[in-house]
Amino acid sequence: MIRSLEAEEDWPFFEPDCALSQSRRSLIRPLSQQGASAFWEAHISSDRLARHPMLLPRHHWLASGIQEPDRLRDISRNAPAAPMHASVTALLVEEFGLNNEEEVFFVLMKERIYATEFGLFSAYWEQFLMLGDEGPFLFHPPTGRYAQFSPHGRLSFGTRAG
Numbered sequence: 001m002i003r004s005l006e007a008e009e010d011w012p013f014f015e016p017d018c019a020l021s022q023s024r025r026s027l028i029r030p031l032s033q034q035g036a037s038a039f040w041e042a043h044i045s046s047d048r049l050a051r052h053p054m055l056l057p058r059h060h061w062l063a064s065g066i067q068e069p070d071r072l073r074d075i076s077r078n079a080p081a082a083p084m085h086a087s088v089t090a091l092l093v094e095e096f097g098l099n100n101e102e103e104v105f106f107v108l109m110k111e112r113i114y115a116t117e118f119g120l121f122s123a124y125w126e127q128f129l130m131l132g133d134e135g136p137f138l139f140h141p142p143t144g145r146y147a148q149f150s151p152h153g154r155l156s157f158g159t160r161a162g
């Protein structure tokens with residue numbers, strides 16, 4: 001239930017500025033629409049009408065993460081781009097505590113989810129965010145850890161309960 005990366009649909013990974021080699025690109029596995037929907041229903045919400053992170057009800061485990069502290073607030077003030085990239089990468093590594101090879105899922109919405117290795121996501125998180133910035137999140141199902149990126153530059157971490 002994986003589809004191939006496509007230059008038009010998955011354009012950030014094909015941009016010359018991205019500098020992703022073909023071998024690194026092969027580690028990014030977009031789920032097919034059917035696969036993404038099955039993942040969403042199994043791990044995010046079984047409500048058939050729920051399909052976007054920003055539209056989940058307030059009592060949903062992901063919506064409660066918005067109340068977590070914004071981990072970028074202190075480092076983002078007047079920070080140049082390179083230190084900001086390194087700071088976000090360091091936060092991801094610290095908060096998730098995963099090996100680089102562990103599989104994580106970048107969730108844009110019910111029909112659009114990418115599987116990849118944690119190390120690759122940590123290095124190229126900005127390219128993933130170019131796919132959509134309306135509340136996407138990184139999720140590691142075995143631990144329930146997630147990082148949610150808000151449209152206003154907020155980054156919150158949490159653990160799925162239950």
